[in-house]
Amino acid sequence: MEYGEEELVACCGSTRFAQQLAKASPFSSLQQAIAAARDIWFNKVDVHGWLQAFSAHPQIGQSPSPSAHSTSAQWSKGEQSTALATATTSSLQELYEWNARYREKFGFVFLICASGRSTDEILAELKKRYPNRPIVEFEIAAEEQMKITELRLAKLFSTKENVSSTGGDQ
């Protein structure tokens, strides 16, 4: 399976990550792609690249910015669908306020792999992580980013498999 830089940026918004993973493709399986992605993300992308990837995410509970990559924005919406379905006006307001406080302390958006999590679960996690030291939180955010990237690589992989199994020569 071959990946292009453009579609990889939608999985993880670090330019260095997307370039290096595109260079390392094609991959024979999703597992192989994920292993390469983990190696690049944790060993080769520098701290600026981590910050670049974090800044590609909308604030949890908010719509992606108009400038966000369209595939990434669509995926964000899907990943947050449980949260949005379980949200009340007051829980969304509380999430909004805690997000602002988090951003003020750490200098980047609160990042969590939101798939399947309710607004209350996300809010509880935010409050639990808030007292962390900035460097500790920076690493946790990078781990969450990797979980999101893995989910998105899997989506990309299955889309491509579908395309190739229904493609011209079949």
Add this chain to the structure above:
Amino acid sequence: MEYGEEELVACCGSTRFAQQLAKASPFSSLQQAIAAARDIWFNKVDVHGWLQAFSAHPQIGQSPSPSAHSTSAQWSKGEQSTALATATTSSLQELYEWNARYREKFGFVFLICASGRSTDEILAELKKRYPNRPIVEFEIAAEEQMKITELRLAKLFSTKENVSSTGGDQ
């Protein structure tokens, strides 16, 4: 002993660090000032603040940039005096090349508390640290920055003590 924001930026180039430490002063002893500085640096300054402080340093073996804070530039020169006295043209050249390689991998300048270290020692340390993961190296650089900050706070403290003991009323 009271510290102003301006002189604290020369000890550590993070604006948030300097603001918060100035706000926490006066201090009754150097030890108290250092304890407050450590708390602010490791618990309150975010990753952008760390990067801001790192970028205030000249590359090891190089002159500070003309835009560098003048006290900070003078201190850098003093801290690197052993390294410069022990340098040969070829060791400086090697240091220059490894610095460039380090910066390319990590996205910030190689930081080491150079006081009393020879060029060879610094070069050996750079080569030893180069294989680290970016996040690991980021934390080591922050530790080295704190060592430099402590030395500089001590200098500031003794300068002020001298001034006050020879001052008007004495």
